[in-house]
Amino acid sequence: GLVILAIILRAQRIRQALRISQADRRELRGANALLALEIEERRMAETQLEKAQSELARSSKLAALGQLSASVTHELGQPISAMQNYLKAAEFDKDNDERKNSLERLGGIARRMVSITRQLRFFAQPGQSTMEQVDLIRVWKGAFLLVEADLKQKGVKLKVNIGEEKIIVLGNRLRLEQVLINLLRNSISALEDQKNKTIKVDLGIERDMAIITISDNGHGLGAQTMDQMKEPFHTTKASGNGMGLGLAISTAIVVEHGGQLRAENGKKSGAVFTLELPVELPLELDDLGKKGK
Structure with a gap:
């Protein structure tokens, strides 16, 4: 009778352990599913972040390009206009002194335009200097x-x-x-x-x-x-x-x-x-x- 009782108790313990094991496996599967979902969500978030950063960088480049274009247009537009006026005036200059003054002004305008392009070239080729x-x-x-x-x-x-x-x-x-x-x-x-x-x-x-x-x-x-x-x-x-x-x-x-x-x-x-x-x-x-x- 004792042997049968021991067998029954042992079987109960095994069934209980099996139920616990199955519950643990279900819990583990649930945790794995949640982890997989979290990983996927994080991957999607990283993809969206990379896309947003890429769009931001593109927008920044376009903004900088627009700013550069506007600035260059202002800076070069003024001396080009002045140069045209001086050239027209030089056509009617009969006095050598007047013509010399016009040429000096044109030279100053040209130097200013060269200075502008030199400044822009610095940003195109930074750090290329011998120490x-x-x-x-x-x-x-x-x-x-x-x-x-x-x-x-x-x-x-x-x-x-x-x-x-x-x-x-x-x-x-x-x-x-x-x-x-x-x-x-x-x-x-x-x-x-x-x-x-x-x-x-x-x-x-x-x-x-x-x-x-x-x-x-x-x-x-x-x-x-x-x-x-x-x-x-x-x-x-x-x-x-x-x-x-x-x-x-x-x-x-x-x-x-x-x-x-x-x-x-x-x-x-x-x-x-x-x-x-x-x-x-x-x-x-x-x-x-x-x-x-």
Whole structure:
């Protein structure tokens, strides 16, 4: 009798275990089905996200293209129209001096158009520059030569605080000159309506960083931030007076050189632009250091 009772109890335990096992399998199948559904939903969500990102990128490109087209149309349209007028006037110029003035104006317009295309070419071919050791004092002198006429024409007083010792950085001299030219012309433009027009340039070294500061007593930055100003096509100038590419180009060049460009309002008036670049050990000193090791 005990044997039969044991067999019955054992059979009950087996049936109970089987029921539990079957319930677990049903629960597992349900969980697998839910997991499969969740995976499918996530896959669909990722597909929709990729599609949305692709459409957003396309819309951004179209918006940038539209912005570029409008800006180029304004910037090139004005000098082309002026060139046509000067050419018509030159046809009737009998005086050699008048004809010479017309030709000089045409030359200035052509240089402006070349400058516009050069700025656009920068964005088409970024980062393609050879790096070498350059002296920032020489960079400054090269930039000054190109803006000297603008300073005189606008009646801007320039104060320069630069030492005589070389300040060497690793970079491309012409591209660094472009940065200084852009910053100087930006300051000249900001002084348009000022009486006592002054730009101050300081160049020195602080904590292994070359520091160039260009400040003016113009209208300042207002509420603008550096992030806003370095956006391509961001400009507060009237149409035809700039594409808003100067600071965007300058920022890209500075980053390319491992530095940074900052802007802030002056303590009393105007704006202050600060350019920082890592100082490089001059080649002759670097060679001596290697020989001493």
